[in-house]
Amino acid sequence: TLNIGYYDRIRDYYTSERKDSTGKNISYLVDYFFLDYHSDRAKAFFADTIYARTKTMLKCYEKLFGVYPFARDGYALVETPYWGMEHQSAVAYGNNFKLNNFGFDFILIHESAHEWWGNAVSCNDPADMWIHESFTTYTEALFVEYLYGYKRSLEYLSMQKPNIANKTPIQGPRGVNFHERADNDIYYKGSWMLHTLRSVLDNDSLWFGMLYGLQQEFKYKTISTEDVTKYIEKYTNRNLEAFFRQYIYGNKLPTLQYFVEKKNGKNVLKYRWINAVTGFEMPIDIYVKDKKYRLIPKSTYQTLNVENDAIKVNTERFLIEVLNQK
Ligand SMILES: [Zn+2]
Incomplete structure (x- = not known):
């Protein structure tokens, strides 16, 4: 993306609860770039809510998935005329400073989660793009859980559910630069597949250990669906082959x-x-x-x-x- 305009910059730092190899808390730049004609709104909004919310979000994500993967570059939010995009260390933001019914800015939460799921852990073929979108969309629910508890996250997930279409499998065909998806199931069905898997395991320390482990195992790597599913099976010591065949490679619900x-x-x-x-x-x-x-x-x-x-x-x-x- 190339966006040229007059920007105002708000500069801040975040000190992570996670430590580097010398035992020091990791600290990095948190940068906001807003179009100058939105400056007053942005500052008011940020000062009131997001400013703290960005840090709340980083705290949540770092707890779940490990330290922000691009701390050396810093985290940045850059205003754009379009809705949003997960550029690494320069997340595009165009949500007009809006909070949803759950009290968070959807674009901030979704696009920033891609720093872990998509930018740090990336698929090696667009056919496997569910790895980016499913984990990110599910992370939205985990953020609700972090803020308000599990019950409220079920409400959030129930809001995602009607978007599931089951037209085609969330796994696409490989080697053809596949992008023409018939529905948004890599987002919503993928999120619900993960939610369902957590219910199947019925063991939250195992579940969250697995999510954290996935990030540590595959950070800065490009991977395939099978890397993810094999890791989950190994970590949880469960045979989930039929589960994944049903939910990832098939389009019918059991x-x-x-x-x-x-x-x-x-x-x-x-x-x-x-x-x-x-x-x-x-x-x-x-x-x-x-x-x-x-x-x-x-x-x-x-x-x-x-x-x-x-x-x-x-x-x-x-x-x-x-x-x-x-
Ligand atoms: Zn996304």
Whole structure:
């Protein structure tokens, strides 16, 4: 991007909680460049909110993913006439100083997350671009979680969900400079795929350790989908081959089919996966009244005796379709 204009500069520094090899806290430049005709608005906005928010964001991202990857260059936000773009160390910003319903500036949060996911860890073929967008879009939800807790992040994720289209797999074809995607699933479905995987693992220290580990393992490298999936499998010590085949290489959502049969005064829940790839045995949480059960459906019906037939499937934490019918 080339943008020529009269800029006002606001200069600041950020001292990281992370330390360099000598044990000193890492410190770097945080620079803002605003078009001079927006200067008053920018300063008011920054002084009130973003100025602190940028640092809150950096603190959050550094906690999750490690120190800002381009500390030597510094972090910078540069105003542009368009919405935003994740240029390394010069994030383009054109969001007109707007906060969303969750109290943050979407462009600041999204484009800056790309400094970790996209600029530090980069895909080696545009076919694998989900690595940039899925982790970045999911990071938005993690930022909400950082600010307000997990429950609120579920609200944020539920807002992303209607954007999932399932037209084509989030993995594109390689070697053809692929950019013509039919939908935005590398953003929203990818985010929900990660959210779902966290629910599958059901172990937050493992999950966050894995996210942090991915960054440390692949920082300043160009990688492929398989580098990511193999790393996740190794780190979590889980066979997730079918999971990734379903959510990354396929475009169909798995469907949980279930119904309750009454037999001799007992309620028998029958459940299975349909529309799923071979070997897909993802666990799923359901509630019977308020009691939680973790099911491991397969392609053939499994059964469980339940207290009654008031079943609620946890679709807040798992990206699936549900079919309550025999
Ligand atoms: Zn993006």
